[in-house]
Amino acid sequence: MAAVKRPPLPVILVANDLLEGDVVFATADGWSRDPRQAKVAQDDAAAQALEAFAAREFLHARVVGATLVDVELRDGAPVPRHIREAIRALGPSTRPDLGKQADFQI
Amino acid sequence: MYRYDEFDERLVRERVAQFASQVARRIDGSLTDAEFLPLRLKNGLYLQLHSYMLRIAVPYGTLHARQLRQLARIADEYDRGYGHFTTRTNLQFNWSKLKDVPTVLGLLADVEMHCIQTSGNCIRNVTADHFAGVAHDEIEDPRPIAELIRQWSTLHPEFEWLGRKFKIAVSGATHDRAVVKSHDLGVRIVRDPASGETGYEILVGGGLGRTPFAAKVLREFLPREDLLAYLEAVLRVYNLEGRRDNKFKARLKILVHELGIEALRALVEEEFAHIDKARVNADPQEQARIAAYFAPPAYEDLPEVSRKLEDAQIRDPELARFVEHNLFRHKKRGYTAVTISLKPIGGTPGDITSEQMRAVADLAEKYSFDELRVTHAQNLVLPNVKLDDVAEVYEALKAHDLATANIGRITDIISCPGLDYCSLATARSIPIAQVLSHHFADPEKQKQIGEVSIKISGCINACGHHHVGNIGILGLEKKGVESYQITVGGDPSENYALGELLGPGVPAEYVPEAVDKVVSVYLAERQQGETFIETYRRIGLAPFKAAFKEIADVAA
Numbered sequence: 001m002a003a004v005k006r007p008p009l010p011v012i013l014v015a016n017d018l019l020e021g022d023v024v025f026a027t028a029d030g031w032s033r034d035p036r037q038a039k040v041a042q043d044d045a046a047a048q049a050l051e052a053f054a055a056r057e058f059l060h061a062r063v064v065g066a067t068l069v070d071v072e073l074r075d076g077a078p079v080p081r082h083i084r085e086a087i088r089a090l091g092p093s094t095r096p097d098l099g100k101q102a103d104f105q106i
Numbered sequence: 107m108y109r110y111d112e113f114d115e116r117l118v119r120e121r122v123a124q125f126a127s128q129v130a131r132r133i134d135g136s137l138t139d140a141e142f143l144p145l146r147l148k149n150g151l152y153l154q155l156h157s158y159m160l161r162i163a164v165p166y167g168t169l170h171a172r173q174l175r176q177l178a179r180i181a182d183e184y185d186r187g188y189g190h191f192t193t194r195t196n197l198q199f200n201w202s203k204l205k206d207v208p209t210v211l212g213l214l215a216d217v218e219m220h221c222i223q224t225s226g227n228c229i230r231n232v233t234a235d236h237f238a239g240v241a242h243d244e245i246e247d248p249r250p251i252a253e254l255i256r257q258w259s260t261l262h263p264e265f266e267w268l269g270r271k272f273k274i275a276v277s278g279a280t281h282d283r284a285v286v287k288s289h290d291l292g293v294r295i296v297r298d299p300a301s302g303e304t305g306y307e308i309l310v311g312g313g314l315g316r317t318p319f320a321a322k323v324l325r326e327f328l329p330r331e332d333l334l335a336y337l338e339a340v341l342r343v344y345n346l347e348g349r350r351d352n353k354f355k356a357r358l359k360i361l362v363h364e365l366g367i368e369a370l371r372a373l374v375e376e377e378f379a380h381i382d383k384a385r386v387n388a389d390p391q392e393q394a395r396i397a398a399y400f401a402p403p404a405y406e407d408l409p410e411v412s413r414k415l416e417d418a419q420i421r422d423p424e425l426a427r428f429v430e431h432n433l434f435r436h437k438k439r440g441y442t443a444v445t446i447s448l449k450p451i452g453g454t455p456g457d458i459t460s461e462q463m464r465a466v467a468d469l470a471e472k473y474s475f476d477e478l479r480v481t482h483a484q485n486l487v488l489p490n491v492k493l494d495d496v497a498e499v500y501e502a503l504k505a506h507d508l509a510t511a512n513i514g515r516i517t518d519i520i521s522c523p524g525l526d527y528c529s530l531a532t533a534r535s536i537p538i539a540q541v542l543s544h545h546f547a548d549p550e551k552q553k554q555i556g557e558v559s560i561k562i563s564g565c566i567n568a569c570g571h572h573h574v575g576n577i578g579i580l581g582l583e584k585k586g587v588e589s590y591q592i593t594v595g596g597d598p599s600e601n602y603a604l605g606e607l608l609g610p611g612v613p614a615e616y617v618p619e620a621v622d623k624v625v626s627v628y629l630a631e632r633q634q635g636e637t638f639i640e641t642y643r644r645i646g647l648a649p650f651k652a653a654f655k656e657i658a659d660v661a662a
């Protein structure tokens with residue numbers, strides 16, 4: 001398979017939980033719904049490990065649509081750089097009472 | 107109101123059971139994602155930015171109270187307490203969970219609803235004039251044929267896997283309120299001037315999206331009895347001749363464009379000549395059975411004018427404003443169709459809470475023979491209200507923040523979900539709608555501006571109909587930032603027109619000022635009694651472009 005194009009580092013792995021549809025973030029030992037728990041890959045090897053994890057979890061029908069997302073670190077927590085992923089990590093910008101921004105008071 | 111027969115009931119129940127088993131097999135891993143995707147789409151289930159999204163069909167926009175109450179229950183128990191009405195008169199729930207979907211489909215089946223064919227490459231939910239059956243300018247209620255088409259197209263084996271989605275709209279009035287020309291296929295009920303008989307004008311090849319086209323007339327007059335045979339001929343030709351090599355060129359509009367309407371007509375007529383019409387066309391008894399469901403309710407004989415409403419309006423100027431903007435002339439004396447705006451100032455166009463759904467359901471039962479309509483402009487309609495009852499209906503609506511008096515005004519904005527929900531979006535659209543709504547909130551200002559439509563899409567797919575907005579706004583991404591292109595002159599009516607671009611895209615914060623400029627040109631140039639679109643047609647694009655340039659230059 002041809003090499004997949006990766007976003008610039010650092011990156012996190014974002015997916016949707018198969019059963020719930022919720023946005024989930026790969027952590028050191030599984031998945032979290034809280035974007036601040038996401039494991040940040042700073043180098044190619046770490047990014048590759050996230051990709052391998054994504055492929056495995058997809059095969060085991062736990063998540064769908066897993067993709068690497070480039071982030072910057074703010075107060076030590078990863079924040080997606082692109083607006084689409086930023087909205088995905090927080091919830092609708094028009095409904096602060098819904099989504100992660102409400103669930104985790106981010 | 108159409109009621110399911112045993113066949114409909116069994117079909118929907120079987121479909122729920124089938125999808126439940128597909129979900130179970132997806133969860134246990136025996137179906138792969140690639141296998142499951144088309145199956146879930148066939149059941150209206152999308153994966154969006156934050157969650158799954160479930161799209162529920164509201165055939166030809168007609169609902170009754172019991173159904174809206176059930177939707178409220180689903181919103182509360184299985185979603186986040188609200189739903190979103192779309193330009194295709196469907197309802198979307200934004201926070202569905204895959205594991206709950208079979209249960210939700212069961213609850214929908216309990217009230218004769220489903221999600222079948224609300225997605226995927228098949229014949230989609232049929233839409234209609236939202237004043238069907240009650241409009242003063244109607245030749246005939248188009249809903250019996252909409253229902254006939256719904257039955258014919260539901261799980262039609264030949265047309266289950268078309269090259270692309272296929273959208274049908276019907277209208278029975280002289281004034282087009284169903285955006286017929288933006289559909290793959292449009293059916294207009296017309297009267298043959300010679301014989302006085304009613305029949306159908308058939309239009310094909312309309313569409314919005316990245317390559318917008320206005321539908322063209324394929325058949326000027328089709329006798330009533332041949333409707334299904336003719337539609338079958340069109341669909342068959344499309345299914346065989348339409349492109350499948352490129353998703354972006356697979357809609358019927360591209361075939362019409364590439365072949366030309368005359369060549370397409372020849373193919374369709376040839377196919378039509380060979381079709382076994384007796385087999386395909388609905389038998390007249392079945393047609394009569396369906397039509398009977400749409401017989402007018404038991405209207406009372408009432409005077410033309412309601413003294414009660416007139417007196418109430420004198421006492422309450424806000425009610426007077428509501429009457430001026432939200433009422434539509436009914437064909438039956440003493441009645442009116444009341445449009446309920448889902449566009450409160452600063453709200454999300456088309457969103458409705460479960461509590462509001464229940465309130466509207468109660469009103470439909472009490473004041474409108476249990477009937478409701480969904481409009482393509484993302485509003486609701488109580489189609490059968492006595493003029494005498496309007497003041498009471500207004501008070502009840504007001505108590506639930508549903509009495510905004512702005513139908514057809516500049517704050518009655520159509521907007522798709524955009525980047526706040528949609529995974530295909532390139533920019534947000536709801537916040538633009540909200541800012542514009544606040545910007546033009548003043549009722550006096552709205553009255554001064556008069557009839558004008560703003561329509562917003564969050565990407566080139568044009569779910570928010572921006573091409574046919576008098577003022578259209580398209581959200582794109584420019585160098586990683588949201589950017590908005592503005593068009594003017596679009597018209598969804600029988601004077602159908604696609605909007606023309608004013609200039610380069612501008613950042614979100616410049617949009618209100620840009621729209622202000624456009625509106626100011628109109629206000630300065632209009633002649634006595636002219637609406638925005640009439641002035642535009644008379645003076646053309648240039649003055650609007652010039653005014654816009656001042657903003658674009660600052661924004662650049």
Ligand code: HEM
Nearest residue numbers: 152192193194313314315316357522523528530567568569
């Ligand atoms: C899950 C979210 C949605 C997805 C994935 C989606 C996808 C699309 C796509 C791909 C097109 C372009 C079709 C083409 O050009 O061939 C389209 C068109 C359209 N969609 Fe959506 N859409 C979504 C939500 C909506 C919503 C919320 C509405 C109503 C507000 C809507 C109504 C329409 C309409 C009216 C068109 C244009 C008519 C046409 O050319 O088909 N869609 N949609």
Ligand code: SF4
Nearest residue numbers: 522528531564565569
């Ligand atoms: S126009 Fe684009 S952003 Fe808006 S709902 Fe359609 S696909 Fe999504």
